[in-house]
Amino acid sequence: MRIEIDTLPPEGLRISRDFDFQGSDLVEEEAVFLQPAHVEVTIRKIGEEISVKGRLSTRLSMPCSRCLTLFEYPVDSLFDLIFLPEELGDIKEELSNEDMDRSYFIDRTLDLEAVVLEQLNLTFPAKPLCSKDCQGICPVCGQIRRESGCGCSVREDDPRWIKIKNFIKD
Numbered sequence: 001m002r003i004e005i006d007t008l009p010p011e012g013l014r015i016s017r018d019f020d021f022q023g024s025d026l027v028e029e030e031a032v033f034l035q036p037a038h039v040e041v042t043i044r045k046i047g048e049e050i051s052v053k054g055r056l057s058t059r060l061s062m063p064c065s066r067c068l069t070l071f072e073y074p075v076d077s078l079f080d081l082i083f084l085p086e087e088l089g090d091i092k093e094e095l096s097n098e099d100m101d102r103s104y105f106i107d108r109t110l111d112l113e114a115v116v117l118e119q120l121n122l123t124f125p126a127k128p129l130c131s132k133d134c135q136g137i138c139p140v141c142g143q144i145r146r147e148s149g150c151g152c153s154v155r156e157d158d159p160r161w162i163k164i165k166n167f168i169k170d
């Protein structure tokens, strides 16, 4: 969805819509959308700058990085971004240290779909977990520890256990 910068009304443009992204569009490639990504956004021209402010919500299903169980990952995030015309890219170096949130639009258009997709990707943790204390998979019997409560005894100095502990620490 391309927004023509020069046709924005002075009071700004309010958009409320769903985007049908695919899991393969995401950095978290195994994620599956349980509902479309919904966006409420106001796009406003302030001098040469474009303010893009809104809310992104959706629900996804993705595998836990420790136990591989699929879990539901809800997204409800606010964003408040500033875009500058590409011509100002020359002073990018100066700005980049001061304000990381500045981006650029090209050819007087803003690709809202790309902006939303980037915001969505930024919400994902590096290692998604079904719960923050997920115990992962039992090194003895291979079952998911949380579900099986398998009761295998693992000696603290067991190399298999140390391996798992280090894995969880990551």
Ligand SMILES: [Zn+2]
Binding pocket: 064, 065, 066, 067, 068, 069, 129, 130, 131, 134, 135, 136
């Ligand atoms: Zn897990």
Ligand SMILES: [Zn+2]
Binding pocket: 138, 139, 140, 141, 142, 143, 150, 151, 152
């Ligand atoms: Zn076990």
